[in-house]
């Protein structure tokens with residue numbers, strides 16, 4: 001099993017310069033090759049294979065001697081990354097141009113994005129595929145950078161697979177180390193307690209056993225601070241030193257928000273996975289919902305996608321089962337006792353009584369119970385097509401989804417504002 005560790009790095013000023021040079025070389029090589037891929041694609045209808053991109057390196061190094069500032073394996077990793085990015089967005093498949101375009105768009109929406117040019121103003125990173133090790137408190141990188149002081153809050157167990165060194169926009173450095181711990185993934189089992197989870201905005205999530213977890217609204221809490229710093233940035237003169245400083249302060253707030261969010265999601269997903277054997281979540285297609293501008297801010301602040309990813313890998317590590325339920329399943333309107341389906345259930349109704357069996361339902365808990373029951377049904381039938389995170393792609397249904405989903409999960413106040 002692969003596991004990832006993330007540690008903060010503290011490079012010396014000289015190492016910061018060496019890292020900046022490496023970041024620059026890899027970014028330049030990525031942009032150069034991406035441009036070439038696009039040109040080639042326009043001319044021939046095909047992208048460039050990994051070998052072709054890597055083959056550029058020797059002559060480029062002669063033409064641009066500063067490229068040797070970067071460790072050569074990092075540059076080779078860029079070539080691998082770019083060819084994978086092209087493959088993932090479906091640009092290299094052998095369909096006629098129209099279908100390929102559709103596929104490209106489909107993947108663009110659903111999976112990996114089309115590879116983009118990298119900017120020196122965003123997060124910077126380089127990846128070392130080999131020859132990295134930890135020596136005491138130091139991370140030893142090959143090439144010109146050398147050993148960087150590395151704050152480790154836990155012991156790394158396993159064989160190094162790859163190491164990514166990055167610098168965030170707030171100026172902090174991190175190392176993400178992926179290791180193979182040599183153990184096989186435990187066989188997944190469904191024996192034990194099952195839980196259904198309904199994700200929402202008023203509450204972050206509601207579980208089928210009746211627990212409700214408040215939405216922490218991270219951005220809202222830091223809104224004043226962020227607004228003040230953004231305002232001060234807007235007043236600074238272009239390309240001045242004070243502007244750069246103001247920009248870093250804004251980036252710091254953003255990175256604080258995302259760290260707090262991550263912490264919350266880690267703790268909650270850990271708790272849920274610890275307490276249950278089967279975890280069922282509604283497949284939300286978060287990306288499509290964010291297109292609705294009224295909800296976009298509130299939804300992307302929640303981090304539902306990140307939450308589901310955490311639930312999935314934490315469950316898989318421990319041989320537990322994670323299931324995504326089809327998003328067209330009417331989880332809110334269905335009575336979990338008698339399966340009577342309500343015709344309509346406006347969003348401001350938080351509790352209702354079933355016409356069929358007179359059971360009084362809490363809207364969200366009922367939805368979560370339905371999600372759990374649907375998951376157990378899928379498991380019992382053995383139709384694992386939608387289970388285990390298998391993404392069922394339904395390109396034709398995108399427009400239905402756009403209309404349907406926000407009404408189902410939206411916050412009534414937010415929704416009426418639109």
Ligand SMILES: [Zn+2]
Pocket residue numbers: 335336337338339340354355356357358359
């Ligand atoms: Zn009923």
